[in-house]
């Protein structure tokens with residue numbers, strides 16, 4: 414039997430030799446491919462990179478994760494090599510590198526290596542946690558449902574918005590819009606995804622199960638987040654038993670919805686349909702659950718997809734709409750300009766087509782494609798949306814893992830202008846938040862509201878709040894339509910939106926998405 418001392422000595426020799434061998438082999442391959450290494454983060458803990466991990470946790474506590482990224486990029490350049498739990502991770506804000514990962518070399522990167530292990534017990538194998546053929550199958554099923562839903566569902570969404578507006582004080586007293594917006598989007602998303610609204614804005618308790626779901630879901634989500642953040646040290650998150658119990662509770666509720674929908678489908682087949690399913694009772698014409706049950710009888714597959722859509726839907730749109738209101742309340746001149754255009758619509762019904770046809774609203778929604786080369790008119794300041802998505806996007810970054818040897822075009826060598834060789838297993842951490850305030854792209858005052866900055870700027874890959882390439886958010890159009898609907902209705906109803914928050918600056922709160930730690934305290938007059 415080997416003594417502990419002997420094992421320690423052996424490890425002390427083997428580990429550095431193994432590292433040295435890998436490093437020499439990598440350097441040789443990189444040189445042969447004409448690549449250079451990027452700047453390396455100077456870790457105090459070169460084995461697990463614990464020091465940088467602790468800095469990241471600290472920046473989250475302070476509510477300013479961008480500051481840490483900025484510090485990294487200012488010190489090391491736009492792409493920096495770091496160590497995350499013993500794995501090489503390239504943190505980048507370089508638009509060309511991001512484009513390579515999302516589009517040109519997309520087949521060489523995957524989401525599953527990082528997402529699947531920590532998320533599978535809760536989310537299962539679905540669109541977010543898988544790659545390859547399985548992902549393609551999920552995406553092909555889901556894409557058309559989102560496309561149809563965005564056109565069909567505004568009148569139903571309108572009834573949720575009406576309820577929300579009914580809860581806003583009309584006497585100018587202060588209200589925190591963040592929780593109200595969360596209720597709004599919870600109600601509409603649960604209706605679209607499960608066919609049963611949580612009805613959190615309604616007085617009546619119409620669905621106990623749907624009402625319970627968000628709270629248990631959030632509990633289980635916390636466990637998943639801990640495991641995701643801890644990576645290889647996920648065992649530190651504590652007993653899996655309690656977490657798995659919560660996951661099972663969520664699954665049981667969703668399985669109930671699925672069973673009911675399948676039963677109705679079978680009855681319909683036998684022409685014995687006496688009762689409508691819950692999803693058919695909702696006014697939504699396209700319910701994700703119903704469409705999935707139509708496509709397959711595989712209950713686990715259906716549950717996984719529902720979980721994988723409810724997870725990104727949970728709070729993102731509410732956080733984003735809240736962030737835009739946060740800015741509007743601090744920029745009354747922009748509120749006024751935006752309202753002028755909204756009022757010009759008159760009494761017309763707010764259809765998808767109308768919202769799309771509104772000149773400035775349309776300019777806002779096609780953001781990322783259009784490109785203005787003349788001074789902006791006042792109305793073009795409506796591009797505030799892009800400010801919201803640029804500065805306060807709830808999804809600030811994305812991680813992927815390299816699955817096949819690949820070359821990133823920038824970031825290597827002392828000037829950062831040489832390509833970098835990536836090997837299978839290397840991770841990339843793309844900071845959109847930093848790219849979206851990069852002074853090289855947005856010029857001076859890149860963190861300030863300054864619509865004139867759009868003059869002469871080409872920003873296709875410089876501005877990707879919904880990601881880019883084939884894994885772009887499938888809900889992008891739905892989200893933009895819903896947000897413009899909510900803002901239009903608020904502007905039709907109220908003349909002013911006044912900031913009532915003693916804190917002027919935005920402090921982030923990160924769960925999986927970024928929202929305002931101090932809420933969105935305003936008064937509508």
Ligand code: HEM
Pocket residue numbers: 524540541552602721722723725726727729730733806807808810811812878879880883884885886887888889892
């Ligand atoms: C303002 C709101 C939203 C923003 C900014 C946003 C942004 C994003 C981003 C950046 C990604 C790529 C993530 C990655 O690969 O790392 C993504 C993916 C995704 N989003 Fe959204 N999202 C929003 C709302 C929603 C909503 C409401 C839903 C569902 C109803 C949704 C469903 C999805 C799904 C299913 C994916 C995975 C796509 C795939 O991997 O193929 N998102 N979103």
